[in-house]
Amino acid sequence: TVASWPGNCVSLPADPCLTVIPPCMNEADRFSLEALRHIHKQLDDDNDGGIEVNESVEFIIEDMKQHQTNKHSNLHREDQHITVEELWRGWKISEVHNWTLEDAVQWLKESVELPQYEKNFREFKVDGNMLPRIAANEPSFMSMQLKILDQRHKQKLNLKALDAVLFGHPLRPHHHWLKDFVLMISIIIGVGGCWFAYIQNKSSKIHVSKMMKDLESLQHAEQSLIELQSRLEKAQEENRTVAVEKQNLEQKMRDEINGAKREASRLRELREGAECELSRLKYAEEELVQVRMALKRAEKEMQSDWSVPEALQMWLPLTHEVEVQYYNIKKQNAELQLTVAKDEAEKIKKKRSSVFGTLHVAHSSSLDEVDHKILEAKKALSEVTACLRERLHRWQQIEKLCGFPVVNNSGLPSLTASLYADHSWVVMPRMSVPPYPIAGGVDDLDEDMPPIIPQFTSPLIRPPLTRNSSVCRSRRSLMSQPSSLSPDPDLLSMASAPLVYRPDGDDDHIFFTVERKGYVIYSFSLYILIYLRFCTW
Numbered sequence: 001t002v003a004s005w006p007g008n009c010v011s012l013p014a015d016p017c018l019t020v021i022p023p024c025m026n027e028a029d030r031f032s033l034e035a036l037r038h039i040h041k042q043l044d045d046d047n048d049g050g051i052e053v054n055e056s057v058e059f060i061i062e063d064m065k066q067h068q069t070n071k072h073s074n075l076h077r078e079d080q081h082i083t084v085e086e087l088w089r090g091w092k093i094s095e096v097h098n099w100t101l102e103d104a105v106q107w108l109k110e111s112v113e114l115p116q117y118e119k120n121f122r123e124f125k126v127d128g129n130m131l132p133r134i135a136a137n138e139p140s141f142m143s144m145q146l147k148i149l150d151q152r153h154k155q156k157l158n159l160k161a162l163d164a165v166l167f168g169h170p171l172r173p174h175h176h177w178l179k180d181f182v183l184m185i186s187i188i189i190g191v192g193g194c195w196f197a198y199i200q201n202k203s204s205k206i207h208v209s210k211m212m213k214d215l216e217s218l219q220h221a222e223q224s225l226i227e228l229q230s231r232l233e234k235a236q237e238e239n240r241t242v243a244v245e246k247q248n249l250e251q252k253m254r255d256e257i258n259g260a261k262r263e264a265s266r267l268r269e270l271r272e273g274a275e276c277e278l279s280r281l282k283y284a285e286e287e288l289v290q291v292r293m294a295l296k297r298a299e300k301e302m303q304s305d306w307s308v309p310e311a312l313q314m315w316l317p318l319t320h321e322v323e324v325q326y327y328n329i330k331k332q333n334a335e336l337q338l339t340v341a342k343d344e345a346e347k348i349k350k351k352r353s354s355v356f357g358t359l360h361v362a363h364s365s366s367l368d369e370v371d372h373k374i375l376e377a378k379k380a381l382s383e384v385t386a387c388l389r390e391r392l393h394r395w396q397q398i399e400k401l402c403g404f405p406v407v408n409n410s411g412l413p414s415l416t417a418s419l420y421a422d423h424s425w426v427v428m429p430r431m432s433v434p435p436y437p438i439a440g441g442v443d444d445l446d447e448d449m450p451p452i453i454p455q456f457t458s459p460l461i462r463p464p465l466t467r468n469s470s471v472c473r474s475r476r477s478l479m480s481q482p483s484s485l486s487p488d489p490d491l492l493s494m495a496s497a498p499l500v501y502r503p504d505g506d507d508d509h510i511f512f513t514v515e516r517k518g519y520v521i522y523s524f525s526l527y528i529l530i531y532l533r534f535c536t537w
Contacts, residue, residue, distance in 0.1 A: 020088050028129050031141075035132035036091060039165070040084045051082040091132065096164050099128025112160045114153055120146050135161035207367045208352065214374040215345050221381040222338055225331075228388060239408045264290065308402050314419055316402065317409035320395055325412070327387060334380035341377040344370040 017024030017033060024030050043051045043059050082090075091097055099107070104126050109115040124145050126134075133141045137158045142148050148157065267290075270283055348370055399406050409415065 035136035337377040
């Protein structure tokens with residue numbers, strides 16, 4: 001377009017701001033129009049003066065890197081061929097053109113997300129009418145005036161400005177409340193699942209730790225029972241040794257008694273065969289002294305001796321053996337429970353070593369079952385230990401009162417054959433016995449344990465001897481010392497009782513055995529006859 005003036009041959013190009021409708025109103029409109037012409041040239045690939053739909057779609061996809069192909073409808077509407085003037089008119093009536101400084105700053109912070117350039121926008125008073133210059137990416141305007149030197153920020157600001165100038169105000173993305181709700185529910189479920197898994201894992205660890213402590217306590221109880229059983233066997237062995245020594249001592253006493261009888265018979269024969277009355281009198285006096293001493297001893301023994309019936313001496317060992325059989329059955333059941341509990345605990349340990357073993361153990365009922373089995377085994381071991389403790393104490397008291405061994409006996413078959421001669425009776429252990437009321441558990445078993453093996457006192461006497469006899473010894477009597485205590489505080493074993501000699505004048509230590517009762521009666525009658533003859537002389 002050229003302007004012709006009358007009388008002149010020179011023609012000048014027309015001002016673009018005057019050829020468009022609406023015309024440019026100020027310098028800012030002039031810069032905006034130049035920027036829009038530059039943008040139109042970018043979109044018009046075939047340079048036919050108009051922007052077609054396919055050119056808009058290609059520009060959106062390739063240059064703006066967006067895939068919303070329907071955005072071109074905001075630019076074209078029903079016009080399939082957009083010229084520069086149409087692009088200018090559309091820009092002048094758009095909402096973005098009328099943005100104020102605050103609207104441009106808000107767009108910079110929210111849509112472009114470059115709030116660091118807010119100060120530059122305010123200093124240069126960038127409003128909506130200046131956005132085409134940013135969209136056209138004017139080097140002088142972007143670098144010199146807005147002072148944006150970062151190329152990435154320039155490119156981002158350029159693309160956002162193109163979007164706003166060509167397609168209008170950027171719409172806020174529709175808020176999907178359903179997605180937010182689903183996301184919130186997912187987060188809650190995830191946190192709840194993690195919390196539940198943590199609680200279950202912690203509870204499983206606590207339960208397993210408690211089960212391991214119960215298992216260790218059970219093992220300690222088993223070890224205590226084994227130690228107590230070994231001490232019992234040791235005490236029984238010592239008791240058998242003491243019984244053998246007692247039998248040897250009794251045999252020695254019987255030999256001495258027989259020797260005393262022979263000495264008395266020899267004295268009597270000497271007295272009867274003596275021709276001299278004086279020698280007979282001397283022998284009679286010696287015999288009277290012996291008889292007097294024997295009578296004193298017999299009197300002492302009759303006052304202190306108490307004889308236990310022989311039938312009771314057989315029934316008590318039989319009762320003890322039957323109770324031992326019942327105890328062994330109860331002990332075997334406790335050991336079986338212990339073995340089962342140990343096996344189950346080992347299985348739990350193996351399961352925990354696997355990848356999902358802890359969760360599997362936590363969600364199964366095996367922990368409760370194993371814990372219950374461990375507690376039952378521990379309770380059974382405690383009952384067996386208490387039963388053993390009570391039995392040892394009771395039979396120790398029975399042996400102490402009766403004065404004869406009950407625990408060390410000839411055995412159940414021999415006792416049964418002796419007491420049940422008709423074989424119609426069958427000795428069977430009882431199947432159920434109420435728990436023994438013994439206070440204390442396995443841990444305090446070793447405290448205040450009474451002695452197991454009673455101390456037996458074997459009554460001993462010295463046979464009557466003459467002064468001139470070849471077997472005559474210095475006057476002395478045998479006295480058993482107190483039995484020695486075993487180093488174990490729970491068990492009291494009787495060692496061999498050493499003998500100590502005391503003078504004859506100490507009559508408090510003279511005892512007489514049951515075997516010599518007949519001899520005492522005979523000697524007493526003999527003493528009466530001699531005394532009568534002595535009186536007649």
